[in-house]
Amino acid sequence: MGLEHALGDSFLTTKLEAAINWCRKNSLFPMPMGISCCAIEMMAFAGPKFDVSRFGSEVFRFSPRQSDVMIVAGTTTYKMAKVVRKIYDQMPDPKWVIAMGACTSSGGMYRTYSVVQGIDLFLPVDVYVAGCPPRPDNLIHALMVLQEKVSRGESRGSSTAIMGDFTTNKPQPLPVVAG
Amino acid sequence: MNEQVVQKLSARFGEQTFETSEFRGELTVVVPKEKIVEVCRFLKEDVDLQFDLLADLCGIDMYTPMKRFGVIYNLYSLKNKHRIRLKTFTEEEDPKVPTVTSVWRTANWHEREAYDMFGILFEGHPDLRRMYLPDEFEYFPLRKDFPLMGIPGSLPLPKK
Numbered sequence: 001m002g003l004e005h006a007l008g009d010s011f012l013t014t015k016l017e018a019a020i021n022w023c024r025k026n027s028l029f030p031m032p033m034g035i036s037c038c039a040i041e042m043m044a045f046a047g048p049k050f051d052v053s054r055f056g057s058e059v060f061r062f063s064p065r066q067s068d069v070m071i072v073a074g075t076t077t078y079k080m081a082k083v084v085r086k087i088y089d090q091m092p093d094p095k096w097v098i099a100m101g102a103c104t105s106s107g108g109m110y111r112t113y114s115v116v117q118g119i120d121l122f123l124p125v126d127v128y129v130a131g132c133p134p135r136p137d138n139l140i141h142a143l144m145v146l147q148e149k150v151s152r153g154e155s156r157g158s159s160t161a162i163m164g165d166f167t168t169n170k171p172q173p174l175p176v177v178a179g
Numbered sequence: 180m181n182e183q184v185v186q187k188l189s190a191r192f193g194e195q196t197f198e199t200s201e202f203r204g205e206l207t208v209v210v211p212k213e214k215i216v217e218v219c220r221f222l223k224e225d226v227d228l229q230f231d232l233l234a235d236l237c238g239i240d241m242y243t244p245m246k247r248f249g250v251i252y253n254l255y256s257l258k259n260k261h262r263i264r265l266k267t268f269t270e271e272e273d274p275k276v277p278t279v280t281s282v283w284r285t286a287n288w289h290e291r292e293a294y295d296m297f298g299i300l301f302e303g304h305p306d307l308r309r310m311y312l313p314d315e316f317e318y319f320p321l322r323k324d325f326p327l328m329g330i331p332g333s334l335p336l337p338k339k
Contacts, residue, residue, distance in 0.1 A: 086337075113325075114334075121336055
């Protein structure tokens with residue numbers, strides 16, 4: 001490119017959308033929606049041993065208004081579903097959801113009247129994590145998969161196009177299964 | 180100790196004999212629901228027995244028309260370190276049992292739970308509301324005729 005040649009090695013040219021997505025991907029603030037036992041593994045994922053801060057995601061925000069990704073960790077009952085949805089609605093765009101564990105993804109072993117058979121019945125989920133509960137490594141893998149989605153500018157939940165292609169109407173990206 | 184409980188009960192409620200059974204040293208007394216508060220108060224306040232702890236209170240669905248629902252009271256005497264069990268039954272239509280909250284305050288939440296799961300109405304209960312399920316839920320999920328996966332649409336989900 002002519003511009004890079006003219007400016008020399010001290011400059012780097014990119015698209016604005018790519019730069020912003022790179023920033024977003026490396027500073028994902030999780031909202032810990034720790035409803036049951038998966039939350040213990042989520043704490044290990046945030047703690048010093050597994051240390052998610054290596055991936056730029058160490059700032060757990062207990063306020064939905066300051067967070068980017070909601071990690072739903074635990075069995076979601078019908079009574080709790082309203083609360084989860086309300087918190088999700090309070091998060092600013094763009095936003096992502098990780099469904100952590102078997103219960104959250106599909107109801108898991110709770111095939112009963114009181115448990116929602118998968119949070120994708122009322123939330124747009126970006127990454128599903130297998131396991132009961134998933135190991136913290138598995139959740140880190142889910143976060144890395146999510147980072148790839150973020151760098152591509154994809155989100156299932158954000159109502160507006162995130163960054164970039166405003167002209168063409170891209171189809172909604174499919175959710176990814178990690179682990 | 181069990182013989183003493185039966186003796187005391189027949190001495191106090193002589194005109195009416197209660198059905199009793201014993202299994203592995205555990206005494207069970209079946210009490211008609213009209214008498215349950217009186218029997219409970221007697222067992223608690225008698226100086227020799229002193230069943231001062233209501234360890235648990237739960238409901239049961241027998242799924243028979245006459246004795247459809249039951250309430251089971253597990254009592255413990257701290258003084259004698261002894262346990263007994265009381266049972267009372269109620270019919271399918273109008274399943275009412277008098278409350279024992281006036282005897283043990285702890286019965287309040289236990290009875291609310293039994294109401295939430297079985298729909299047993301505890302007469303005279305100070306605060307008979309749903310415990311675990313949403314207030315607007317219309318069914319009683321531990322009844323035998325309730326399907327395991329629930330009734331579709333009875334628990335609404337938020338819009339996607």
